[in-house]
Amino acid sequence: MLIKLALKSLKNRKGSIVLSIMAMTVSIFVLLGVEHIRHQTKESFSNTVSGVDLIVGARTGSLNLLLYSVFKIGSPTNNMRWQSFEKIKANAKVKWAIPLSLGDSHKGYRVLGTTADYFQYFNYGKQHNLVLAKGKAFEHVFDVVLGAQVANKLGYQIGDHIVLTHGISKTSFNTHKDNPFTIVGILAPTGTPVDQTLHVSLQSIEAIHMGWQRGQQDNKPQHTHGAIEASELTALHEKLQPKSITAFMLGLHSKMATFRLQREINDYTQEPLLAILPGVALSELWQMMTILENTLLLVSILVFVAACLGVSAMLLSSIRERTREIQLLRVIGASPLFLFLLIELEALFITIVSITLGLGLLTLSLFIAQEYLVAYFGLHISINTISIESLYLLLAILCASIIVAMIPSIISYIQSKNHALTH
Secondary structure: HHHHHHHHHHHHHHHHHHHHHHHHHHHHHHHHHHHHHHHHHHHHHHOOOOOOOOEEEEEEOHHHHHHHHOOOOOOOOOOHHHHHHHHHHHHOOOOEEEEEEEEEOOOOEEEEOOOHHHHHOOOOOEEEEEEEEOOOOOOOEEEEOOOOOHHHHHHHOOOOEOOOEEEEOOOEEEOOOOOEEEEEEEOOOOHHHHEEEEEHHHHHHHOOOOOOOOOEEOOOOOOOHHHOOHHHHHHHHOOOOOEEEOOEEEEEOOHHHHHHHHHHOOOOOOOEEEEOOOHHHHHHHHHHOOHHHHHHHHHHHHHHHHHHHHHHHHHHHHHOOHHHHHHHHHHOOHHHHHHHHHHHHHEEEEEHHHHHHHHHHHHHHHHHHHHHHHHHHHOOOOOOOOOHHHHHHHHHHHHHHHHHHHHHHHHHHHHHHHHHOOO
């Protein structure tokens, strides 16, 4: 009877109830959306690189090494010698090694010089390999493979020719215009910085910098793409031995040997090197972002509290309009506790409907925007919004609505008792 009466009472005031549900739906949508995207981003952030046991570079801070080698953010303090890479790669504990060479760009996107091992061993997420959506991996000196976001935003296709820029600035006059590259492959989206990277061979990096001194080109370039016959490309590829690289990633035969090899690299006497564990460095980096994370959550909570207070104010004003209804209920025998529970139940119904609409709206929004988020922001956000964290959050929302609804409920309770005393 109590549920039936509450539903009929809400239906009788559907105008104000609809507005309250809309306000609360939007606040729940924002609260759940921020929490879901925060959780998904954190998961995606942690899955940027997987299966890599150590990242090695010139001695610097661990976060700096992680940022420029994995996320292509910032610049390395120094390069490391190619001989050091080869010596460490030859260590019996090492299963595979991926060299990384940074320093050039194309329209603001970083260029990564590496080897074919990058496409074979680099993993992201839960041990997902890189997949070519179109074309093939680079084979010749002036071949380039694009990340998904680069190809999508710049509208490039297989066979197009592009020119790289010396340095990482979007606008620079130091271009390698004498050595245009041919796009031979486009990677499938990964939701990682790989999507925003152009991949070339280490020999390409050496070729385009021949004749350059201290970031400036000599008067006469040593080699140009147009001057080299196709038959000479393979021979040139073998001659362009790298002299230095930015960093490299290591996969080991046994996880047990990770700390031992890390200590050996950090004590390397030939040159100062630093080896870091990607998982540990990622955790440190995420901890630095906790303040921003908590600020977003606090803003969402404040939006929700404002919506709850709005519902409370609506119920409070409705009580004043329902004096005759309360009097009638008291006459037919309704107790003050019955009226208290009636108001609480109405608030609970409004919250449940708002939660259902908020969840549905969030799922629909993510479903529509999923491809856009991957293509333009490199974010893989799951449309499944139900998780343990979200269930706890929904329970907290229900409790908060019950607590906030106590104000009009208690007033209704007192009003009904006063009515009994005066009649």
